[in-house]
Amino acid sequence: MNTDKYRVKPDEKIMLTTFSTSENDEYSQEELQKKMIPEAVQKLQELHLKLNAEEEKGILVVLQAMDAAGKDEAISYIFSNLNAQGLKTLTLGKPTEQELSHDYLWRIHDGLPARGEIAILNRSHYEEVIAPRVHEILKGEPLPDELIDEKIWETRFRQINDFERYLSENGFPVVKFFFNVSKEEQRKRLLKRMKDPQKNWEFSFSDVEEREHWDDYQKIFEDMLGNTSTECAPWYVLPADNEEYSRYIITIVMNELLTELNPQFPVISDEEREKLDEYIKKLEAEGGEKQGDAGQ
Template sequence: MSDERARRIAEFIEPLRVEPGAKVRLRRDFDPRDKAGLKKRDGAALLRTGVELLAEYQERLAAQDTHGVLLCLQALDAGGKDGTIRHVMSGVNPQGVRVSSFKVPSAEELDHDYLWRYAQRLPERGGIAIFNRSHYEEVLVVRVHPELLLRQKLPDHARGRGVWKRRYREINDWERYLTDNGFKVVKIFLNLSKEEQRTRFLKRLDLPEKNWKFSAADVRERRHWDEYQRAFSHMLSATSTAWAPWYVVPADRKWFARICTAAILAHTLIGIDPRYPEVGDAARKDLLTARRELEQEAPEGLPADPYAARHPSAAGKKRR
């Protein structure tokens, strides 16, 4: 990765980053229809470049086996989370990625603290975990519907005044703990306009093959639009930190949201800069012994090392 390319990616995503300590008002600060002057016809090539970068860095991340990455995707219904995951992660090795969707908590999950079920799905070293909705549901949907706190079996003092401020602090501390232990936390809010959500809901009703994606509950939640906007604004203000910043991605144009998400994730992996492990002297001797044995097995008339014969420059670098 050239320094210039890394710089361009960093500059591209910088306007999306929520400055730690900033007081966010979504309607004022972020435009869901923004596309940074890009045209859709350029989007496919840019996304393809991002996907290729992710594939390269994911392989290095897995080989190094030191760091892990947690990608948290938050959005309102029809915000494009599923499509973003499908397109952005299309080139990576599925063995190194785990996607978790968090619905209504189960009885077992309600018998634990509110972060317990999310901790069960964290990435391992060398892996990438994606939360399709995340622990931030605990300060979003639970804040908009405070009656849900009653289901969490909390003691009285944990439901009282200051509960949201306390949860912001607990989440920030948890993410600081993860980053201190080598796990990068990437947080993306797909910012959808109310009119675009209405359009996408109607499309799901108009097309029979998309009917299954629609639920009457989606319209009921839409009635709380203003409350959710306030909850998102409070969340972004309180939990965008130096170690785990939020990025607000314009989501009205799906192609642009996917480019932004790929760039943010690539920027994170570039910052980690994972490297392939160095082979020690003893292991290198074993490799040379294995090479000689394999080359001696070459059938008559075929090159001893077919790969080296086809790629002499690459093979020469590896030998050195």
């Protein structure tokens, strides 16, 4: 798979209509479910285990989209298979009063990875250059008036790029996935949630209300993607109408990034090896096993 096809080039002015919402010319649904995704996830598990053991670098994963585009399902079907000790997830909603009393990047800090971790932001700091633009709510926030001018979004794009570069240069590369769902597919998924009693809890009335601003959101997404996809923190635009294929793309991109990082299991010293062999013999003696039998 050529993942560059889905990657937004730095400073590229894009139109989301040029990206397919349902592309999959390579594999059947059965191939994706039974072969391609399981094999890719297995490789991701192996690479993540090395990342976690090495404890040198961490990865920040950003998932951004309209409602019902598939973010939660991507977490469930891909990332939930990873070692829980090296995984963390933060889901962001409407800012709280406490969060609004700080700078807009403050609230994501608890969701950032430690060394050896993959951290997932289900919605993210990008909310602060999306919803406030659609609903023009900045003036209702406790910001100094002089900060709210016609250049505020340009300023925030620069600040976000600087922040993500800072993370990358400190050993925490950032990778970002935008779920490009069509309006019609979103309509079907929302109806499914609304009609199924077991899925009603996933539905919010605001999901339907936000559809009234669909065109505004698309323009803002294009601006966001074009201004914040960088070499150190790229955006990938997923054909989100096809959930299986989107999950496969995510897994392949993650595997490419981890392969580039090349994490390795730590190698113990000669002194530690001697002590390890000593303790193996001690435990084998306790259990009465012959030397080398334990674990067979």
